[in-house]
Amino acid sequence: MLELFKSEFLRYRKWSFVAMGVFLAAFAFVARIKPFLQPEATQMALSFLIMVGGSLIFGLMQMFLHKRPNHWTYLVHRPVPPHQILLALLAAGGAVITIAVVIPWFVMTAGIDLFTNDIVDIRHYVFILFFLLSCLVGYLIGTLAVLNASKGILLLVVLMLLLLSPDPVTNFWQFFPATAIIASLLYLNFVSFKPDLSKHTSNPLAIALLAVPMSGVLVYGLILSTGIFYHIPLFVMGVHPDNNPVEDSFGYMWNFEEKERPGYVLANSQHPKAALFAKQAELADVEWINTYAWIFGRQGQLPMKDGQYALKHKESNTIWQFSHDHMLLEGRHGISKKPVGVIGKNGFLAALVDATDADRFDAIPFLVGDKFIQTKKTLYQVNFDERLLDIKFQPAEGTTILGPPQFRENFVALATSKNTLIFDKHEFLDEYEVAVPEYSVPHPVAPENILNILTYRMVDGYILMYMGRHYLGFHESAAEIIHAKLDGGVESIGIRKFSAKKHPAWVMHWEDIVSPVMRVLNNMVHHAIEPTETGHKSFSELMAQRYPSHIYWIVGIFQMVSAAGCYFLCRRHSVEKQATITWTILGAVISLPAFVACMLMNPWRVEKTTA
């Protein structure tokens, strides 16, 4: 087996070193343009695309070269058990990828760490491990796509989103999905590697491990199917709701210009001032703000999740970067790169060695603009000239700040867990004292149910139009106008519920109908990885959601149809009993996507056996 490894590695050795050289050269080039470790969207995206995509293509190619009939016989027909052969091949592939990918990243990171004053935290090295794992996922999907007889394995690439897009709440959740995926892919690869590659998987565990993620991906395809049997026909017939807005639906508001919307919302309001406000709104300055709950940084998070890189002070030409290892901002001179001090939560310090644990920040802050540092509990302002750290704003005990300040033309808005605050812009930006909000509007409903807020500047304050699809509950959309007065008072002027729906219930809920189980699974997994992201609901929240009763009937029918479909498909292809049972259960539980997966993972040509 070692011989097989050596032979296979020898095959690609030259190319792995060439790739390593090319990447290193590209990295060195990037390092000349910008701080290499500063995460920049294009750089990150390209790195992942090229290296992870390259690993996928490499896996495809490596196995494809072996799969050719004569080469396959040469590979498999020898006195070595198949799993040892595959182990040798995968180990060689892993070695190739490690050389091509890990070495360039490591050389750059270690080089910057040792030879420059730039901040390099342990997490920058941990990132390399994560990057390697991502590449291995791509590689194993590539090999599996060739080795397994099922079609559609490449769909699993969408799983990469699960690895890359969430903001994991702990290091465990950062690495556990990748590790679990790799373990599953390894298992699937080994199950698929047999002398006759055209035999479809019949091992129940393998079927489940492959069908569930594939179903997760297929859900998106099925969602798009509404285009075929609903959206396009309606467009063609000219009756699509986008072109024929449904009165009294949430989307109907967008038919009006922003300045006309309050009029629409207040149309049936009994409030004496309703008409007045509606008229004023038509002449008012309009801005959008929101109560979106940002995910704050986590100590040790991977660099690709970082927000703004540093605070830059032009006059002294210094750059202040946050270090996770020290939980402080460390300053360097822009040209000489010499350290010029640190900022802790209590203020400036002359050097890193002067910092004690009391100075360290408790959590990773956002760096905003060129002088703001924001945690969940405090918004700081940095006074570089006098080397002071001032508290710009601190909400009351028990209240957290939801996201960074929202800078608009005439004001600065800040959302906390309880209120929306509006500050005078000049005072906020230019003064050093603690900022006092001009307006403080308590959230009329839970902030996660507020989609957006439109602000209209009035003579005596602002009116804020809150709106949301789930404003009053699950799919109970509404818009509400609240008047924030100069003197501090807050009053609701009117609320309009939207009872009509743009699309019929089955189209609106199609995503959930197609596979309720996948929806729950998807939400649960994401919720475990990033619990604070309100887009994904917890299990209990999901269970509390109520749908129109006919939706439940449709779901039930789809599940039965899928189970039956899977069963008959398996019978038609004389699939073994255990596998047939597994598929029927998957069809019943996961519904339509499992049925599609069943079609993809079984033969398409019927090969009848003789009677």
Add this chain to the structure above:
Amino acid sequence: MHMSKTSTVNIQIVTGDTRPIFKQIVDGVRMEIAHGNLATGAKLPSVRGLAMQLMINANTVAKAYADLTAQGLVEARQGLGLFVSEPRQLLSDDEQEKRLKTAVEAFVNDVAYLEFSEAEILARIANALTKLGNGSAKPHEEN
């Protein structure tokens, strides 16, 4: 006993012939014996040796040798190999009669249309027999 030297068997085999190869070998060896190139007591090449010489499967040679042994043309001497046997009457009188008749009929068929006189033809036959007779014991005594 001294080790006898292997005699050369000068035969050719042809692929694409209507006679199978082993038969060609049998006929070829028989002709060699008849021409006197293989004397009585001459040692035949080993199975493997002849196979290598002719570039054919050794089993085919073995088959030919078995056939020759069955016909009595060669005999095995234990541990030493195959040797050309003493000539002796191999076929019954009836069989000999039959074979001569067939050959004569075939010959007459072949030459009947030619414009040679009977005397000429007979002379030619005598000539050929003489040539064949040189260098080897006659296989058949006159009855």
Add this chain to the structure above:
Amino acid sequence: MVQHCIETNGLTKRFGKKTALKDFTLAVERGGIHAIVGSNGAGKSTLFRILLGMATPTSGSAKLLGEDSQNLSAQTRGRAGYVNEEHTLPLWMKAREVTSFQKSFYPLWNQEIYNSVIGYFDVDPEQKVAGLSRGERAGLNLSMALAQAPDLLVLDEPTLGLDVVAKQSFLEALMFTETDGNTTIIYCSHQMEEIERVADELIIMEKGTLQNNSSPEAFVERISYWIGDFVNGLPVSDKIPGYLSAKKIDGQHHIMVADQGADFGQHLKNIGAETVSQSSVNLERAINAFLTKNHNSPDSRV
């Protein structure tokens, strides 16, 4: 003691509508060289792929060295060698490296056999396999295959594309290398000259079915070649038992038939032939007649 090195029973393989092997039952005894002849599409490659476990039968069974092909153990794989015309070898390794690579897998490796076989060919051990000519690759492949001391060696058109010298060396090496055990050789070829020289047994495959399994001589004896004058044209093939093929040459019909006796001539006269004579048959013609009988050749009967 395993009697048969290859054994199939009612082996059928279908690809959708196409049938590659149809109820194929064959038992190959141990020892000797067995030639397999069949036109393209006869099912040979499918047969080998099933025997080696690379494909699954639609129905029926296949055994290699007494073991079910669907479940070959590593040990049995070590006792069966397979060589085909592509002579697939790792192109990126040197000849010497490939040999030691291969050697590491086979505990019964016989270095003397390797040395004697490679001696027939002119292979530079330090050269990369990619740079070897086809003949050199074939020699290297054969040397390694024989050095493995297999119980069964399957060669599927191994001399295809080889020049005359290489072909000669290959056949010599194959037939005359002193091996320890009794290696059974399966030799597939289209080249009649090779088959005549090499075969102990002749297996003929046509359209997925077994047509013959006997010695080459016995096979040739099955086929007879008749020439007849049919004034009123050749009768339909139903009237001609054992019909294989017919050609009209100079007004006479040359007919090839199988498994008919000496009285066939009389039968032809009975169905309308005025004069009848018989001609002799060689192996190539016999095989070709057998293989063409299912093909749509232009019917020259009139």
